Amino acid sequence: MFTKPKLTRQASIRPRLILACLAVSLLVSGIYVTVSYRLAADVNIESERRAMSQIISFIANIPLSDKQRSPLPDREVLSQIVNTDVASFIHVKSTQNSISSAFRIDSSVSKQLLDITASRNDDDDAIIMLNDRCFIWLRMSFGEDTITYLKETTLLDVTLRLVAKRLLITSVIVFWIAVWLALTLSSIIAKRAEEVNDKLEELATHDSLTGLPNRLYLTEILRSIVEKKEDNTQQGCLFGVDLDKFKEVNDSFGHSTGDKLLMALSQRILTVVQPPNELMRLGGDEFIIWAPDLTIAQGKILAQELKNICDTTIPINGLEINTGASVGFAHYPTHTTSPETLLSCADSAMYKAKKQRSGWEVYDEHIVLSNERDVMLKAGLNEALANNELVLHFQPKVDMRTGEIVSVEGLCRWEHPSLGLLMPYAFIDLIEHSGKVQDFGRYIVKQAICCAASWQKEGIRVPIAINLSPYNLLDPGLIAFIEQTLTQAQLSAHFIHIELTENETSLNINYIQEALEKIRRLGIKIAIDDFGTGMSSLAYLDTLKADTIKIDRTFISDLESNKGHRAIVSAAVDLAKSFECNVVAEGVETKQHADLLLSMGCHIAQGYYYAKPMPEKEMKQLIETGILPDALAL
Structure with missing residues (x-):
C-alpha cells in the first residue's frame, strides 16, 4: 500500500522537557536540602557554643576562695556547673600553670583533644571528630587565663537527623509537584509543537499557489522507493508535464492570469490523477506525477489522458486559454533501478515530446544519446557563432509563369566540425532555450545582408528572405543593428525580406507589431511563413500589414486529392488579393502541384520541384544560368 512520505522529524520534545524539569527539580531540591541542613547544623552549633560560653564565663567569674587557689574549682563545683552526663573536658591555662578536668573522657582522649x-x-571549625565521636569546642580568654571547653554533642546529631527527615519529605513533595508540572506543561507544549511541525511540514512540502506537493515532497517519495528497493514487486511511473506556451500567457495576460491558469489546470489534472497517484508541482509550469504500481502500458494510457486534459481550453477572465502540454514518463525499475535518476529519465522523455511536438513520449535509451548531443551542441554555440560555422543555404522562389527566380530564402545550416552539416531542427530549439536568440538573430541578419551586398556587386539583384523568431523582434537594438548593417554594406533594404511564422507571431502580436512597423519603414518586406497553420483571426493580416503570405506545405502535399486543401489554398489566394498581398506556395514538389496552383491564381512557388536548398556558390550559379535542374528533370 502506498504511504505518503513524512519529513524526518527530530525526537519528540516532550521526553526532553520532562527530563529537563526533573533535572531542575532535583537540582533545586538538592540545593534546598543542602542549604537547609547546613543552616540547621550551624544554628545548633551556635546555640551549643553560646551555652558553652556562658559556662566558661561562669567558671571564670567564680570567686578565688571557691577555686581553692587553683585556676579551676573542684570537681564537685564543676559537676554542678556542667552536665556531667555528657562527656566533657575543661582546660584552663594561665601564665603560672595549667589545669584540666574531664568527665567521661579518659586521659588519652583528653590529651588528643587538647593537642x-x-x-x-x-575562628576555626567548632567541630572536632575523634574516634567517631563529635566534640564541640570553645576557647575564651580572661586576662591571663585561657579556658578551653570541649563537649561531646549528641543533641546536634539528633536534631540534624530530625531535620534531614523533614527535608527529605519536603524534597519528595517538591519533586512530585515538579513531575506533575513537567507532565502538564510538556503535554501542552508538545501538542502545540506538533501543530506547528504539521504546519511547517505542510508549508515545506506543498506549493503555496496550488496546494500541491512540491519538490521536497518528491524527494521524500524517491527516498521511500529506496527504502522499498528490496521489494521486487515495487514499480511505478514518474511523469513530467510541462506547459508548452505558459511563458507567452504570462507575458501577454500577466502573472495573475498565469497563476489562475495553473490552479485551474492542476484541478483538471487531478480528475485523471486519482489516489494513490500523486500530482506535484516543482515550480513554474512544470508538474510531476508519481503513479505507483503502474506498468508501462498503463503509463501510456495515463500519458495520453494527461495530454488530452491539458489540450482543452480553460476560461479565465472571459478568455479561452489553451497552452497545451508535453508529457514524458519513465518506469521504475524498467528504465532505471536508481530512484535518483528516475526524474532525469522522465525529464528526458518530456523534452523529447516538446522537441518533436508529439504530445507525450516514454523514455528510451536513445534519448540519452540525443540529450548528450544537445548538451554538446549547446556548449558549442558560442564557438559556432564566433567561427562562422552557421551558414545560409538558399532555396529559390520561382515565378511559375516564366520560370524566373524572383527571390531566395536563406535557411540556416550548421557546418559542425565533427558532426557534419546539421539541419535547423537539430539546433534551433537549443538556440531558443540558450539565451542566445537575439545574438543568433543578429548573426543571421548580418549573414543575409553581406550575401545580398556581395551578390549585388556581382550583378545578382535577387532579394534574400530570412526567418526571424518573434523573440528576435523583442531585441530592443535589432532595428538599429539592421539599419547600421545595411548602411555599412551599402545595400538597399528592398533586397532583404523577413519571414515570420504565423502561429508564433499571432501569440506575440501585441509585442512585435511596433517592431515590424519600424522594420517596414526601413524598406524591408514582411512575409508570414506557414500561413494557415496558426490560430490567427482575419484581422491578424491587417494588423501586421504583411507584404507576402506563404501557404504552408501541408496544404500543398496532397493538393491533387484533397478537396479541402484545395479550397483552403484557393481561399488563401483570394484573401491575399483582398489584402493586396503576394502569395507564395511552399512545398511544391510536382508539376501537378504547379499547374493546380497556377489555375488558382498563385504564381510564386518554392519547393523541391524547382530546387532543394543549396550552398551560396551553387545558388549563384543557378541564378546566373537561370536553369532549374530539378524541374527540368521532372
Whole structure:
C-alpha cells in the first residue's frame, strides 16, 4: 500500500522537557536540602557554643576562695556547673600553670583533644571528630587565663537527623509537584509543537499557489522507493508535464492570469490523477506525477489522458486559454533501478515530446544519446557563432509563369566540425532555450545582408528572405543593428525580406507589431511563413500589414486529392488579393502541384520541384544560368 512520505522529524520534545524539569527539580531540591541542613547544623552549633560560653564565663567569674587557689574549682563545683552526663573536658591555662578536668573522657582522649585545640585558631571549625565521636569546642580568654571547653554533642546529631527527615519529605513533595508540572506543561507544549511541525511540514512540502506537493515532497517519495528497493514487486511511473506556451500567457495576460491558469489546470489534472497517484508541482509550469504500481502500458494510457486534459481550453477572465502540454514518463525499475535518476529519465522523455511536438513520449535509451548531443551542441554555440560555422543555404522562389527566380530564402545550416552539416531542427530549439536568440538573430541578419551586398556587386539583384523568431523582434537594438548593417554594406533594404511564422507571431502580436512597423519603414518586406497553420483571426493580416503570405506545405502535399486543401489554398489566394498581398506556395514538389496552383491564381512557388536548398556558390550559379535542374528533370 502506498504511504505518503513524512519529513524526518527530530525526537519528540516532550521526553526532553520532562527530563529537563526533573533535572531542575532535583537540582533545586538538592540545593534546598543542602542549604537547609547546613543552616540547621550551624544554628545548633551556635546555640551549643553560646551555652558553652556562658559556662566558661561562669567558671571564670567564680570567686578565688571557691577555686581553692587553683585556676579551676573542684570537681564537685564543676559537676554542678556542667552536665556531667555528657562527656566533657575543661582546660584552663594561665601564665603560672595549667589545669584540666574531664568527665567521661579518659586521659588519652583528653590529651588528643587538647593537642587538637592547641593547633587551632579560635575562628576555626567548632567541630572536632575523634574516634567517631563529635566534640564541640570553645576557647575564651580572661586576662591571663585561657579556658578551653570541649563537649561531646549528641543533641546536634539528633536534631540534624530530625531535620534531614523533614527535608527529605519536603524534597519528595517538591519533586512530585515538579513531575506533575513537567507532565502538564510538556503535554501542552508538545501538542502545540506538533501543530506547528504539521504546519511547517505542510508549508515545506506543498506549493503555496496550488496546494500541491512540491519538490521536497518528491524527494521524500524517491527516498521511500529506496527504502522499498528490496521489494521486487515495487514499480511505478514518474511523469513530467510541462506547459508548452505558459511563458507567452504570462507575458501577454500577466502573472495573475498565469497563476489562475495553473490552479485551474492542476484541478483538471487531478480528475485523471486519482489516489494513490500523486500530482506535484516543482515550480513554474512544470508538474510531476508519481503513479505507483503502474506498468508501462498503463503509463501510456495515463500519458495520453494527461495530454488530452491539458489540450482543452480553460476560461479565465472571459478568455479561452489553451497552452497545451508535453508529457514524458519513465518506469521504475524498467528504465532505471536508481530512484535518483528516475526524474532525469522522465525529464528526458518530456523534452523529447516538446522537441518533436508529439504530445507525450516514454523514455528510451536513445534519448540519452540525443540529450548528450544537445548538451554538446549547446556548449558549442558560442564557438559556432564566433567561427562562422552557421551558414545560409538558399532555396529559390520561382515565378511559375516564366520560370524566373524572383527571390531566395536563406535557411540556416550548421557546418559542425565533427558532426557534419546539421539541419535547423537539430539546433534551433537549443538556440531558443540558450539565451542566445537575439545574438543568433543578429548573426543571421548580418549573414543575409553581406550575401545580398556581395551578390549585388556581382550583378545578382535577387532579394534574400530570412526567418526571424518573434523573440528576435523583442531585441530592443535589432532595428538599429539592421539599419547600421545595411548602411555599412551599402545595400538597399528592398533586397532583404523577413519571414515570420504565423502561429508564433499571432501569440506575440501585441509585442512585435511596433517592431515590424519600424522594420517596414526601413524598406524591408514582411512575409508570414506557414500561413494557415496558426490560430490567427482575419484581422491578424491587417494588423501586421504583411507584404507576402506563404501557404504552408501541408496544404500543398496532397493538393491533387484533397478537396479541402484545395479550397483552403484557393481561399488563401483570394484573401491575399483582398489584402493586396503576394502569395507564395511552399512545398511544391510536382508539376501537378504547379499547374493546380497556377489555375488558382498563385504564381510564386518554392519547393523541391524547382530546387532543394543549396550552398551560396551553387545558388549563384543557378541564378546566373537561370536553369532549374530539378524541374527540368521532372
